[in-house]
Amino acid sequence: MVTHVPSYCPHCGHQLTTVEREGRPRHCCPSCDRVVYRNPVPGAAVVVVDGDSVLLVQRRIDPGAGRWCDPGGHLEVDERPAVAAARELEEETGLGVDPGGLTLVDALQMVPWGEKYVVTIGYTVKRRETTGALSPGTDARAARFVHREDLSTVEFAFDYVPGRLDRALALFD
Numbered sequence: 001m002v003t004h005v006p007s008y009c010p011h012c013g014h015q016l017t018t019v020e021r022e023g024r025p026r027h028c029c030p031s032c033d034r035v036v037y038r039n040p041v042p043g044a045a046v047v048v049v050d051g052d053s054v055l056l057v058q059r060r061i062d063p064g065a066g067r068w069c070d071p072g073g074h075l076e077v078d079e080r081p082a083v084a085a086a087r088e089l090e091e092e093t094g095l096g097v098d099p100g101g102l103t104l105v106d107a108l109q110m111v112p113w114g115e116k117y118v119v120t121i122g123y124t125v126k127r128r129e130t131t132g133a134l135s136p137g138t139d140a141r142a143a144r145f146v147h148r149e150d151l152s153t154v155e156f157a158f159d160y161v162p163g164r165l166d167r168a169l170a171l172f173d
Helices: 081-093 148-153 161-171
Strands: 017-021 024-028 041-050 053-059 072-074 103-109 118-126 140-147
Touching: 041 081, 041 161, 053 081, 053 148, 053 161, 072 081, 072 118, 081 118, 081 140, 103 161, 118 161, 140 148, 148 161
Parallel strands: 041 118
Antiparallel strands: 017 024, 041 053, 041 072, 053 140, 103 118
């Protein structure tokens, strides 16, 4: 399994060819006959809701540097999605949360950037269920709560974010 378009077999090093397998074009090794599957990278995020406001972070890095999104990032190899979401929330905003207190909002395939595909798993939690002081972490230029009426003026880093924010807010209406 690889996340980018492969050129060589990770098992034996031969150059790959494209063949029809399982009803799709697949990268296959003509030497060892293994298919090299491309799979999306898993990510997780948390929408913190405080009344009619949601917590957003301004991204420091690409993709989307300078734009806003829900706090989140990639799962570590040995991490459950809710644990990753809680870790990313703390890393990016200084707010802590018990992973067991998160409510699932959605799971979406993000629009790819370059050759990278990501499936993001979204959670939500009320602000009063978090601990700590709001402070942007190393991946964030800023972190702030934005009122739902002001969300239409925000420049989002990813197309899925407005819908996820709406679904999270609706869970607590």
